[in-house]
Amino acid sequence: MVAIATAGQQLHHAIIENHLWHALPSYLMVFFALWWAWMNFSWFASAYDNDDALYRCLTFVQIVGSLVMAAGIPDVFRSQDFDIIIVGYVIMRLALVTQWLRAAKHDPERRVTAYRYAIGIVLVQIGWLVANFAHVLSIPLFLCLVVFELFVPIYAEKHSPTPWHPHHIVERYALLTIIVLGESIVGSFNAIRDALAAQSINIPAVFLMIGGLMLMFAMWWAYFDRSEQHHHFKGVRPFVWGYGHYFVFVSIAAVGAALAAAVDVTTHHAHISDLYMGVIVAVSVVLYTTCIWMLYEFECLAGISKWFYPITALIILCIPFICNNVGYSVFAMGIVYTLRLFISNKFIEDIEPKQV
Template structure:
């Protein structure tokens, strides 16, 4: 019996059942997330320092480029694991290789911000991607139904990795425009591969994986802000403005957690929508949370006059991050259910959020006001959604 079991484990790399009950993240996936977040935290620290040094417009494109590489590597690992995690020895070893690649990427992030040097981060990225290619070769060997899909992934990933190497290590300069072109190629690979036969990813598992990363990025943002607050407290007496800043920042983060997980039951319906749109769209969720954390940490430096960025500018960055985050939530989980004048409530809130930094001279009061408006908007949107649901139910009863 043990020999038969061993033979089955050694030979088969069969797909997981997408309807498997009680499917949750594995300890290996949790380890991957926790180590991977080191890279996200490193990128956030670099953005924070760039903000307070007055290099915001130079740092934002760089941050986008770095964050895309981190997010894309995480996303490919997560969706593959949802469909093919058999937890055998080779799978674990290849996952450890991907973890190593994430640490190499983290080590290369400071050089990107300081010297626009992508050498180390691209090497780390390619380490992760080649480990994934090996996994797809295993799929091609053992999952005959999706053999073509697996080979499409293998060929697509390898070709794009060659493009990254040529763009970075040749005479060609890796400009933001060229980077965007390579991003499009990366995003196109799953479209092309899954067109033949979709991999059997597990809806509940994917929802949980995205939710866990949302929590982790929120936690990293709070920790980053707390570190800046701790430095401010150790250097001088805390004043009223900074109290408002701390309270406002915590209120904002808690509201962001609330608005995401209050709609968590809708995530399971994303198969009805385009799963690519849902999966890719979360890039803006994760990045906006991370930027907000760096901006809140920079706001502490602004309030203590240790930064070369204005109160209004850092306030606008905070508002823009919050609006980016909430716009995604609104488009996916609110706008389709709202009718008439209710659809105009959120756009009005966006105008108010961008106006607040221009009305307050002190960043602490500005952050607190932004948090209050955002929480009021959260309460109002919940009431509007409930009202629309009630009206829809009433109309259904009348029609019957």
Template sequence: MSAEKNQNMTLKLFAPRDPKEPHRAATPLELLFDLVFVIAIATAGQQLHHAMIEGHLWHALPTYFMVFFALWWAWMNFSWFASAYDNDDTLYRCLTFVQMVGSLVMAAGIPAVFQQHNFDMIIIGYVIMRLALVTQWLRVARHDPLRKVTAYRYAIGIVLVQLGWLISYFSAIHLSPLLFLVLVFFELAVPFYAEKYAATPWHPHHIVERYGLLTIIVLGESIIGCFAATQDAFSNKELNLEEIFLVVGGLLMMFAMWWNYFDRSHHHHQRRGVQPFLWGYGHFLIFISIAVLGAALAAAVDVSTQNAQISSQMMGLIIAATLVVYSSCVWLFYEAFYLQGWRRWIYPVTVLILFCTPFLFNQIGHIILAMAVVYILRLIVSKAFLLNCTDEPVGSTQ
């Protein structure tokens, strides 16, 4: 009788979370995971910053994309799993710690990727994180009978794709860009295939908060990176007017990006026409554009002090492009589905202005400040004329 009781308690211990649970918020363990994770993002951003000022951007950008995808994908899988099955028991905490170790291993290997194109540590750290997640899915298969097939699909799919990464990199096949994209496709397909059988009970408000928290963390990391570059560049000299414009413009730009994302926070879990997979996967472009913009603003400091092998106009175009990618995702996810008529096209007009700005000024500080002002004015117009419209969202993430 005692053994049966203990078994029932164990089954209940790892039961799925209630997707309608009120006041569901991110846990301290999830916040710690994010802080460890952002170390790897910061390391990759530093390497991209150096590549920009050395004139190697187009060579380094594909590498940065590959590294950032590995980091983001590991974070996203952890976050969605935790939203459905975080029971905070000892084994769950230990397996989460293993994933943190994998993230730190990946961070340690990032410099070698950019300098020597050596992915050994990245692959090893990635496999550590993914195998810890496989163990979690096997626990789900044991304790959640309704989603046993879903859990096995996740576990088997993750293992097969990890074998693909290992074979493609550590064998004579070699990891070409085309093969990388093929493996990325299979990585993205695993959740889609697994959830087709029985959807996991992820919590909409919890997922929205997790994505919002990572957005803030990446924005903060970008600000820190820009500030560190500014401090290093200007430690032995006084700021001139252009450099003041650069600092003020960069801060305004980051503030505007925060504003643009969170101004419709109440719509994040009530989106008309946007499916959860599209929303979840599409945030990759939001996160990576923020991170790239942070590296670009840090590189702009070197451009202003003439310590970079890149022109002010090219630097301005890079910043404009990353800002447009970020804002386009937010626009497509929200405004394009909420607004009607002429109001929907205010943002595309802003995009044209942003791309023209680098050609109107010669100095990078003036370019960044002008783009920030344009972006802020667009948000003010949106706040005044668009957000009070009668368009109401239809449907939900479920």
């Protein structure tokens, strides 16, 4: 997860330099590459992880690829140079192709599916390499290649679905959620540490720290505040659930980067206003809230409880325009999000003593 942390750091620096709109496309593109490589590995592992020596070696190759990607992230944000990150991405993807070819050899029933995966991935990697090193890679072309990447599993699984395990997939996604939340907290901590070292901590910064921790706690609780029925993708198709988590992860990392940047704003080490910073935090939190609502609550809840998330999102969006200091704004957001937990019937049920 070094690569995700690096992307978050680059977004943090872009925010405080008031270069958000220049850096945002780079952040979304880089995060897609990181998430997509991780996601494909996770779903493959759920179906075909035999933990033998060759599997471990190929996994190590993918780890090397992720480190190469991490090394190339600063170049993307600085000069839109994708050379290193695409090399790392292709290393990861070609290692996965080898694993799919192994699966084709040992699973005759799903051999066609495995070959579809392998051939599809190779073709798209050729597209990435040609587009980048022929210097024709643009945002529209990037989006076209993303569509092809997303289409490969849909096409492959139509022949004969791979034997992935729902509980295993849910666990993998939950672990990445915790990791990204943790890295976001670490990023905020580093900003606070720098402020303490510079002796520039003030009262708004203290409110920001408390509010930021409350937000992270509430976001963590919101993700895991779901019943067993969600573990079976009730009401949501697996592809929608799996692909939709891109926005969950990207918003969590964005909240972390925004909170770290907010520390710089409260200590007067940034080039943006409190209002702008508050809006960035609010939009990141609302994106996360909307994703959780659509993936876990919209199809499974009824009555007024179904609308807790939209109401919470609306209130959070209004807060930066009411509070004229980002520290107080984040504190208010943390209060609102935490109150949502207390209002929720699920929270009340969870804090009651369990009958043994």
